[in-house]
Each structure stands twice: as structure tokens, then as C-alpha cells.
Amino acid sequence: MNPASLFPNGVSQYAVGGALIGLGVALLYVTTGRPGGVSTFFSAAWSWLIRMPFFRQESFLESRQWRLVYALGLVLGGALYVALGLPLEASHLPAWKLALGGLFIGFGARLGGGCTSGHGICGMASLSVGSMAMVITFLATGIATAWLVKGLGL
Amino acid sequence: MSTTPASRRLEGLATLASGVVFGFGLAWSTMVRPESIISFLTFEDFGLLIVLGVAVAINLLAYQLVPRLWKKPALGSAFQRRPFALDRSAVAGGILFGFGWGLCGVCPGPALAGIGTGNADLLVALAAILAGALLHGLVCGRGKS
Numbered sequence: 001m002n003p004a005s006l007f008p009n010g011v012s013q014y015a016v017g018g019a020l021i022g023l024g025v026a027l028l029y030v031t032t033g034r035p036g037g038v039s040t041f042f043s044a045a046w047s048w049l050i051r052m053p054f055f056r057q058e059s060f061l062e063s064r065q066w067r068l069v070y071a072l073g074l075v076l077g078g079a080l081y082v083a084l085g086l087p088l089e090a091s092h093l094p095a096w097k098l099a100l101g102g103l104f105i106g107f108g109a110r111l112g113g114g115c116t117s118g119h120g121i122c123g124m125a126s127l128s129v130g131s132m133a134m135v136i137t138f139l140a141t142g143i144a145t146a147w148l149v150k151g152l153g154l
Numbered sequence: 155m156s157t158t159p160a161s162r163r164l165e166g167l168a169t170l171a172s173g174v175v176f177g178f179g180l181a182w183s184t185m186v187r188p189e190s191i192i193s194f195l196t197f198e199d200f201g202l203l204i205v206l207g208v209a210v211a212i213n214l215l216a217y218q219l220v221p222r223l224w225k226k227p228a229l230g231s232a233f234q235r236r237p238f239a240l241d242r243s244a245v246a247g248g249i250l251f252g253f254g255w256g257l258c259g260v261c262p263g264p265a266l267a268g269i270g271t272g273n274a275d276l277l278v279a280l281a282a283i284l285a286g287a288l289l290h291g292l293v294c295g296r297g298k299s
Contacts, residue, residue, distance in 0.1 A: 006200045009184075017183020018205035022212030024176030029216050031168035033227035035236045036176070038262040042287035050288075054295025059237070066169050071266050073173015078270025080174060081181035088271055091187040093258060095278050098188075101258025102265075102279040104250050106286020109262060111294060112247025113238045116261040117176075120206055122236055125213030130240030137248035138255060145256025146195035 024077075025121050034066065035126070037118025038074070039109035041067040097154075112138070165229045177267035179209075186268035188259030195256055243294075254286075 007014075028036040044064040046055045082088065109115040112134055114123060119138075123131020183205045184190040194202035221233045238244070255261060260268075260279045268276040 007204075008199055009201065011201065011204055014183055014201035014204035015208055017179045017181075017185065018208030019212065020179025020182055021176055021185075021205065022179075022209035024172045024174070024179060025209065026213050026216035027175060028169060028172035029213070029227070029233070030220050030224075031172070031228045031230065032165050033230035033233040034169075035234060036172060037236065038266070039287075042262065042284050043291060045284065046288055046291060050291075052291065052295065054291045066166070069166055069169045070173040073170045074177035074180070074263060074266035075270035076170075077174040077177020077179070078181045078186060078267035079272075080270075081178050082271045086182070088181060088184070089187060089189075091189055091268070091273050091275065093188050093275060095275065097258040098260065098275060098279040099282045101254040101260060102282025103286040103289070104254025104257070105260060105262065105279075106254075106283035106288075107290045108247045108249070108251030108254060108286070109283075110247065110287050110290040112244050112251050114236070115251060115263070116206075116255075117263045118236065119238075121209050121213055122217070123238065124210045125217040126236060127214075127218070128236065128238065130238050130244070131236075133240055134244065134248045137245055138252035141249045141252025142256040143195050145253050146192055146259075149257060150196050 022121070025117065028070070029122075032066070034063075035118070035122040036070065037114050037122055038071070039106075039115040039118060041071050042106055043110050108138075161229060168229055176263065177270055180264050180267040181271050185261075186264045186271055186273065188264075188268075191255070191259035191261070191264070195259070 025036040028034055040063065043055065044060040044067050047060045047064055114134065119131040119134040124135065180186050185205060191202065193199045227233055258279060262283060265276050265279050265283060269280060
């Protein structure tokens with residue numbers, strides 16, 4: 001198979017971007033010892049607003065502050081990229097897809113104990129067999145869903 | 155050492171810097187665009203595999219090698235393990251996550267970084283992810299502490 005057909009936009013942006021992503025997650029681990037999964041932030045954040053015991057669990061209370069700082073850093077990183085005038089194509093998706101998809105992403109990532117950064121990067125780098133099984137699971141359903149959506153012309 | 159105000163501030167700065175580099179990389183790799191994720195899932199552009207592969211390779215060094223060389227992380231008190239046990243409900247979570255991911259091409263990290271790049275549409279996704287996490291706590295957290 002012709003490699004150019006696998007990567008119609010080249011590989012350099014993916015290699016450089018992946019290296020920066022990896023360095024960011026690695027920096028957090030070697031400086032603070034924290035695995036840098038993102039999705040726990042979305043549960044821990046509710047501990048500021050909701051008194052229910054689930055949201056007041058120790059692991060959320062003790063990590064919510066650094067998780068907020070880390071999330072803020074992610075937003076700033078994206079803003080810095082644009083502020084430097086680096087290239088980025090526009091993105092437009094129907095709001096219903098983002099709303100419905102987001103709901104499943106939030107619920108599923110929390111029920112599944114992680115997302116693409118937690119299982120995909122930190123879990124795989126920890127050589128966790130469970131995380132590898134999770135990555136295979138969401139890759140499979142993600143691919144099936146994307147093809148279904150494409151096939152239905154949604 | 156990790157409890158003095160100065161070292162806590164340093165830890166906070168390192169956490170912020172980690173997020174900034176991560177978010178900057180998400181923008182550089184185009185993963186902040188849901189279209190990039192979807193074109194990977196539909197086999198039009200396999201770039202995501204390179205992004206993930208390079209990021210994992212770097213973190214294999216960080217996670218496997220550094221704890222053998224250093225007793226403690228540079229600023230923290232211990233290298234932490236991700237608490238995770240694979241069970242039926244986790245697999246169900248992975249299936250639901252995959253469905254949402256395939257439908258809209260958003261992940262939690264790229265949603266945050268994408269908002270930073272000025273993609274206001276992603277505020278809808280961010281609100282929905284927060285609502286999904288709330289729903290998870292309300293449904294699955296009953297009776298648990």
C-alpha cells in the first residue's frame with residue numbers, strides 16, 4: 001500500500017504534535033509523579049458544587065486543584081498556538097453531534113476509568129493490560145460508530 | 155519538602171506548564187479538530203496513530219525508566235499509579251466513550267485545547283462532557299461513598 005494514501009496530509013505535523021503531547025504528559029509525571037489523564041477533572045470539578053458523597057470522595061478532593069490548573073494549561077496551550085499565528089484549519093460540526101457525543105464521552109470516560117490520555121497515553125506507558133483492553137474497546141466502537149455515521153450520511 | 159509553600163508553587167507551575175505543552179501539541183497535531191479524529195476513525199488519514207505512538211513512546215521512557223533512576227519525582231513525594239481495575243462496567247464505559255468519540259470526534263483533552271484555539275463550538279461539547287460526568291456520578295455513585 002502506498003504510504004502517501006495512509007497519510008494524505010503528511011506525517012510531520014503528527015510526529016511533532018505527538019512529541020509535544022508526550023512531553024507535556026511526561027513533564028507532569030517526572031516533576032509531580034501524577035499520571036496526566038484529563039477526564040477525572042470532569043468529575044472532580046463537580047466536588048466544588050455538589051455535596052453528594054460520590055463527588056466528595058477523597059481522590060477528587062485532593063486532586064481537583066491540580067486538575068483544574070492542568071485543564072487551564074490545556075486551554076492556554078491551544079490559545080498560545082493560535083496567538084503565535086501557527087496554521088490551523090477551521091472546524092465545524094453540528095451542535096447536536098457535539099452535545100450527544102459529549103454526553104456519552106463524559107459518562108463513558110468516567111465509567112471506563114479514563115479516556116484517550118489516561119488509558120491511551122498514561123495507561124499504555126504504564127504497560128497496563130487493562131488500559132490496553134480499554135483502548136482496543138473504544139477504538140473498535142469509535143471506528144464502528146464513525147463508519148455508521150458516515151454510511152447514514154449524518 | 156513537597157509541603158512548603160515554595161515547592162507547592164513550583165509544583166503548580168510545573169502542572170500548568172505540562173498542560174500548556176500538552177495543549178500546544180494537541181493543536182499542532184490537529185487533534186483539536188474533531189474532523190481529524192473522524193478522518194482517522196474512517197481510515198482516511200492515519201495520523202492519529204503517529205500522534206499516539208510518539209506520545210506513548212516518550213511516556214514509556216518517563217514511566218518505565220525515570221522511576222528506576224529517581225527515588226522521587228523532581229517536585230512531588232512519590233510516583234503515583236493510575237488506579238484502574240478492568241471489569242464489566244469499565245468495558246461498558248469504553249463502549250459508551252467510543253460511541254461518543256466516533257459520533258463527534260472529541261476527546262476531553264482536545265475539547266479543552268480546542269476551546270483555547272478559539273473553536274467556540276466545542277463549548278457545547280465541554281458542557282455535555284461535564285453533564286455526562288455528572289450523570290455518571292448520579293447514576294453510579296448512589297450508595298457508594
